[in-house]
Amino acid sequence: MAKPxxxxxxxxxxxxxxIAFLDIREKIxxxxxxxxxxxxxxxxxxxxxxxxxMPDGSIDVTLFNGGIRSEENLHIAKLLRKKSKVLVAxxxxxxxxxxxxxxxxxxxxxILDYVYRxxxxxxxxxxxxxxxxxxxxxxxxxxPDMFETLRTLDQVLDVDYRMPGCPPVAEQIWAVAEAALTxxxxxxxxxxxxxxxxxxxxxxxxxxxxxxxAFRRPHLVDPRDxxxxxxxxxxxxxxxxxxVHAGCGALCPQVNLGCRGCYGPxxxxxxxxxxxxxxxxxxxxxxxxxxxxxxxxxxxxxxxxFYRFGLAGSIVGRRII
Numbered sequence: 001m002a003k004p005x006x007x008x009x010x011x012x013x014x015x016x017x018x019i020a021f022l023d024i025r026e027k028i029x030x031x032x033x034x035x036x037x038x039x040x041x042x043x044x045x046x047x048x049x050x051x052x053x054m055p056d057g058s059i060d061v062t063l064f065n066g067g068i069r070s071e072e073n074l075h076i077a078k079l080l081r082k083k084s085k086v087l088v089a090x091x092x093x094x095x096x097x098x099x100x101x102x103x104x105x106x107x108x109x110x111i112l113d114y115v116y117r118x119x120x121x122x123x124x125x126x127x128x129x130x131x132x133x134x135x136x137x138x139x140x141x142x143x144p145d146m147f148e149t150l151r152t153l154d155q156v157l158d159v160d161y162r163m164p165g166c167p168p169v170a171e172q173i174w175a176v177a178e179a180a181l182t183x184x185x186x187x188x189x190x191x192x193x194x195x196x197x198x199x200x201x202x203x204x205x206x207x208x209x210x211x212x213x214a215f216r217r218p219h220l221v222d223p224r225d226x227x228x229x230x231x232x233x234x235x236x237x238x239x240x241x242x243x244v245h246a247g248c249g250a251l252c253p254q255v256n257l258g259c260r261g262c263y264g265p266x267x268x269x270x271x272x273x274x275x276x277x278x279x280x281x282x283x284x285x286x287x288x289x290x291x292x293x294x295x296x297x298x299x300x301x302x303x304x305x306f307y308r309f310g311l312a313g314s315i316v317g318r319r320i321i
Contacts, residue, residue: 004060004181006031007039007051008090009080011066011073012100012150017091018042020167021063024174034181035060048076051083059083061180063090063163067100067312068151072144081157086180088192089153092166092262097312099166101150104311104318105303108148148321152313161185163193166262166309169248191245191264198266199241199259203250207231211285215298218257226256233258233283238305243275262309271315273306280306 008018018040022028038059039046062084068074081087092098103111116122116129134141153159163176172193179185179192186192195202206229216236226235232253233239239258241250245266252259265272280299286292299305307314 004035005038005058006035006181007037007059007062007080007084008042009039009062009064009066009076010042011064011077011094011153012069013066013091013093014099015042016167017063017065017093020091020165020170021173023170024177025170027174031177031181048079051079054083056082057085059085061086061088061177063088064094064153065089065091066093067097068147068153068156069100069103070144070146074147074156075144077153077157086160086185087158088176088180089159089162091168092164092264092309094153095162095164095313096264096310097150097152098262098309101152101310101312102304102308103150106319107321108146112146149318150312155313160188161190161192164191164245164262164264165193165248166260168193169251172247193247194263195246196267197246199244199246199248199250199253199263202246202248203231203241203253203259205229205231205253208234210234210283212236212280212283212295213285214295217298217300223256228256232256233280238280238299240272240276240306242279243269243272260308261306264310264313272310273303273314273316276306277302 008021010018024031039051059080062080064077064080064087066073068077089095093100112129117126130143132143132145154162163172165172176192200207208231210231210233214236215238218237221237237258239253240261241253241259243266244259244261245263247263250259261272261276265275269275284292284295286295303311307316311317
């Protein structure tokens with residue numbers, strides 16, 4: 001009996017989700033015994049034409065990580081959708097946009113101008129930009145065009161399941177892989193690999209009434225000054241735990257770092273950034289407008305703080321252009 005066919009693809013992402021998949025450690029042997037990995041650009045040299053030649057629906061499960069930033073990303077997303085029985089948006093980049101989605105704060109032309117003309121690593125005065133088509137003695141070379149806006153996978157096509165995390169933790173990855181390989185999957189459209197509670201519910205730190213007089217940036221805080229038991233937010237360290245899904249085991253708070261929010265908005269929250277901004281504002285302990293402005297001003301990058309992982313997938317989506 002033929003083993004199930006399994007595929008992974010990276011679009012606009014960092015590659016961390018592939019590494020996280022390898023973090024299932026010795027269970028990778030169980031996976032190898034149960035399935036055939038037929039497509040994974042970071043591990044093997046399968047060509048796009050090989051996937052195009054496969055019958056539709058012949059791939060049992062595809063984990064697709066990364067946002068849709070270019071024509072190539074969109075083409076392969078549509079191809080894998082057609083060839084896969086089950087397509088999973090895998091990791092924060094695919095489900096919410098993640099760090100690549102913060103590019104929606106600017107424009108395509110501004111990005112290209114900075115990267116190829118104004119970056120400190122570029123020769124001063126350079127005016128050359130990448131060309132979509134270039135004639136050479138060997139033929140025409142082409143590059144995929146970059147879209148103006150990065151979109152999440154489910155914003156461009158039908159997705160069977162969404163699995164957030166930057167990256168998803170190994171235990172959750174294995175649980176989802178095992179469910180997929182055994183056919184024991186939840187109803188289509190489910191969010192998988194998460195805990196229905198929030199990170200605050202999962203975090204074991206002691207929580208009391210929060211009254212914040214100042215916010216502190218983590219890299220400016222001496223670790224010896226952080227109470228290892230008390231809620232980080234109550235110590236003036238931004239923590240997004242009140243509004244995001246649990247499932248990671250509250251890993252960041254365990255090492256004195258506030259939750260960054262990579263598991264996406266908790267149940268019932270439409271816009272994670274707006275919810276987080278409201279939650280943080282509610283704990284500021286002052287009635288003086290000037291003092292409130294000072295305290296809020298200590299959050300130097302509100303968008304990067306509250307929409308770090310979810311800008312592209314939020315109601316806001318991008319900067320108006």
